[in-house]
Amino acid sequence: MSALPVVAILGRPNVGKSSLFNRLAGRRLAIVDDTPGVTRDRKEVEAEIAGRPILLVDTAGLEEAAPESLFGRMRASSEAALERADVAVFVVDARAGLTPSDRAFANWLRRARRPVILVANKAEGRGGAAAAMEAFELGLGEPIAVSAEHGDGIMGLMLAIAEHLPELPPEEEEGEGEDGAEKPLRLAILGRPNAGKSTLLNQLLGEERMITGPEPGLTRDAVAAMWSDAVGPVRLVDTAGLRKRARITKKLEELSVASSISALREAEVVILVLDALLGLEEQDIRIARLAEREGRAVVLALNKWDAVEDRAAAKAALDDVLEASLAQLRGIEVVPLSAATGRGVDKLMPAVRRTHERWNRRIGTGALNRWFGTMLERHQPPLVDGRRLKLRYATMPKARPPTLVIFGTRAELLPQDYRRYLLNGFREEFDMPGVPIRLQLRGTE
Ligand code: GDP
């Protein structure tokens, strides 16, 4: 019945699939009803990942007992689940290490033509992350170290899953300013626990409305806030940083993180708060990529700049990671600041406004096609199957995010590197750093 994206959890018995299933599925239930076993016996459940409904399928229990051909039976029991899956989550046990059936299963999965997310479970405690790295050998990319039992790494896993969910249909463009009233800019402030989101928010709102504290994970309870910057009204659509309360459980913390990720979809611009002492870590990159995938513009707030000793080195390291891991958002605005002292915070909203303006910008067909002509002259589109592709013209039917449509004979066959050439050229010519850009190619006869 449902067209929900399907996420299947696969792996040999006892690696912790059911525990992970409960973690991913039970988060909402966990708050209203903390009784163990609420979802334990269910093999399928509708769950929410980064604000999107999915169907979570557990293959645990399908392959109970009996030794002879473990891999054979794993495969048989997983085949059906994998068939329907949009994303496969393959779980191994970081404590027990890899087994021959893990390896055989991984080989089989690699040929399944489904996105596979490799999870090394039971990686809690000291040495857990290191043990998880052994799973690299499976050739399924970087393992995500988690502890289903303790909840570590679950947010990273959710982000990784979210990256692979099918794209949502494009949002309806909002009629702007029809009633003359100025629409508030919709902003989300995201980042890891303890990056300084709440402290930053206090600065932006100009008053100590919230309590901040040194303990990680105090942040919760998404609430919206309105204020005005120099340009106009701003609506903070959601953020875990909006309210803090002492002594909350891990589960609640995770829930609030998940809900702030879903807030990303409501926002136009996302401020990703980094702890400059830690740099841009995998989880930050995942948030930024997810924002890009969802078509949101991103500004980086490089917080705790006051505590950084070698600023040049910190900046260089950040630039390297940006270039290597976030080329989709090339040129993204980075604002070093100290939320604690307030220094540099005044640069943040102007950067947000500039980015928002780019994200909103429409470019006339004339200017667009003059640029397009130059690009084609500089480098002809390549041959495909011995025939040259003919690209004819470009349009920009929508902004928010900027969407470029190129028409031509067999245009849809255009190779990746030429697409990248066009995208980078477009970004440069029309000054759109830090903004996700959609490129569509349409064949004409
Ligand atoms: P499944 O057979 O793959 O569904 O695995 P289960 O979820 O039933 O877990 C198998 C065993 O591993 C159980 O005893 C769990 O308590 C344990 N387990 C699951 N996740 C973790 C974890 O993150 N850390 C540790 N130490 N044990 C775990």
Ligand code: GDP
């Ligand atoms: P959140 O979990 O992201 O909301 O982070 P908080 O705003 O609660 O900040 C976490 C910790 O980092 C607190 O102990 C803050 O005092 C500290 N912190 C926040 N901003 C800064 C800053 O600019 N410089 C320094 N040195 N510490 C900061």
